[in-house]
Amino acid sequence: MERNPLRRQLQIMRKSLFDQGYLDEQFVQLEELQDDSNPNFVEEVVTLYYRDSARLILNIEQALERKPYNFHKLDAYMHQFKGSSSSIGAKKVKAESTLFREYCKSGNGEGCMRCFQQLKKEYATLRKKLEAYFQVARQAGPMETACRPK
């Protein structure tokens, strides 16, 4: 257990993210790639993700404004988005993406719309949590090697 209070706090935050299903195993992979030569790797990737995926979110939003829905296009965007999200271990976001694609495949516009709203919520929530997490991480200094969530 961490003696340092900041680190302890960090550990708690981290565990909670996993326990609540916001993050999955992939995030651990990211952490494992972080080391002395690459000390901020996780944060870098997550930042990049949010920056790049914002564009996709916008595309999807715009596509959803055009009726009738172009499901093929929506699905394509979402496929991309899902790929990115899964790369950082964004579990809930990824689940919503999958659901969205299902709706696309079945041509359920209403479902797509609802699902997308939910997805955006999850996406925003995760972002806030991760931002807080990284803030503490920066203050706490380099952590020990990542430990897997229970």
Next chain:
Amino acid sequence: MTVERIVSETKDQFPIGMRVLAVDDDPTCLLLLETLLRRCQYHVTTTSQAITALKMLRENKNKFDLVISDVHMPDMDGFKLLELVGLEMDLPVIMLSANGDTKLVMKGITHGACDYLLKPVRIEELKNIWQHVVRRKKFDRKVRNNSDSQDKPHADSGEAAGIGKADNSAKINKKRKDQNEDEDEDLDENGQDNDDPSAQKKPRVVWSVELHRKFVAAVNQLGIEKAVPKKILELMNVEKLTRENVASHLQKFRLYLKRISCVANQQANMAAAVGTADSSYLRMGSLNGLGNFHALAGTDQLHNAAFRSFPPSRVLGRLNTPAGLGIRGLPSPGTIQLGHVQNSGHSSNDQSKLQSFIPGNHNTNILQGMPMSLDLDQLQNNKGVSHIGELPTANRTAVFPVSGSLIDSRIAGFSNNPLLGVTSNSLMLEGSSQQANLHASNLRDGVSAAGFQNGNTLSNFASIDPVSSQLRDSKADLQGQAAPINCNAGPMIRSVPQEWSAPRKDAPYQSHLMSSSVNSSIPVNGAMVQLDQCLDRNNSIFHRTMDSDSIGPLNFVDPLSIKHSEGLNSAAMEPPVIEKEGYLMYQLRPHGNHIPDNIGSLEDLASAMMKQDQDKGKPTAGNFRHNSYSHRTCI
């Protein structure tokens, strides 16, 4: 953290320092991939654009050991890139995707991927990717260790060289083998030496245009069905060329043929009625295939084919061989004779040696100038076909795009092969726009083959490969393929109708439609497609060499062919080929028996063609004629 070793040290430390090229348009995934690879101690280069990746690979073929690419990319389909890389550089390619559909994975395999990984990628999976590099090399070594007289593949599930048998596994094997084709530079007739082969790679045989021409000639002579590496090797009579080299080259060729035959089927329908009475009508069927390429472009198939630089010439060469091109019903006379085939004494096609070779520096010269010219002659008049100008070997650059198409068409006409060719062509067309551009301009210039060299040729080649393997397939396959292709072609061709102006202009058709390399070459395809439709009536196969202008994507059209056309012009090639836009329109002479409307299978087409052949060039009415083709002498 990551230790990035210098290349020169790789030999000792492999797999550490293995040079990987990672391609993914998603920056998050790319960063992750890069970091993972570095963690595995590989030497990583990344790019988010497939086109850039190709450029890097072409700049220096020995710069990388392995390529990892995403499937969905905006500038180029991952599968296309896969094919191109496999054909041109013969490097192992691993596909990456968030989508793990069996169909997609299968597609990856058929296009030659040596592995298919799902995102998010895990480091454990990446830790083992070096095996693909080693496997190729080892396989090659193993192959070479076998006695030359042994024509049987080395058995193994996929390792077997499947010489003489093209099958899916062979494709992969071929790739592996090809990769290990380390022949000395002597074979590099282009004078391109493989520079600094890394410890893992030995110098490859570079299939120069000349070499490829010989190869195709040999294959034609033997007949695609009977072409075994040993015999081919004997016929080619090239020093320092081993059976293994030939075997792997053959595999690629087969794949290409297979690919184009799919397209060709469609095209076959389009077989333009060759105006020329010459019996040696071009089995444009294959050309049509080209058109189909575009059409195919729409389909996945095309995708792949398109970017392959279709080695139409190659295919054609094969087709021509009366000896037995796998293509059935290819009536020999004058039928497309690939440049070299001509030598075999086909009718008047002597001259037409379309050598569309793929300029590719590296083993791309696969496509030998397509005998397109041959076809043309036939098309044009009875005369022996003014060959489209022999593509000067020197111009390698001009790669065959035409040939590819020719082949395709031919194949379409008569055999499954054409389709393959066609397909590949289409692929080529689809292929990177880069290529297309190159081709187009090259064609015009008549030799900007340089552009081709780079990759276009390869792409052509690439397409040929699939075709070739396909050729081997039973007709049944083709038929099946033909069907779908036709569908695609349909729409495509329409778009290009105007190109099909009355064929037979004097201009030697040079531009092969094959510009499969053209990415956007849809226009060509379109034209070709049309042929498809016309095919019913005319059996004319249009071989269009796309002019860069006209066909954007077609660039691929064999610059060589174009060159020839120009050259031919002076050579008095009768241009049965429609001058338009460099479309070489080969028309199958419609004879009494028109190709049935439902020419679904190559067989039909082939037989139709045969009949037509006899007719000697009655121009088929039909849309084909409209040729808007101008055969362009690209180059």
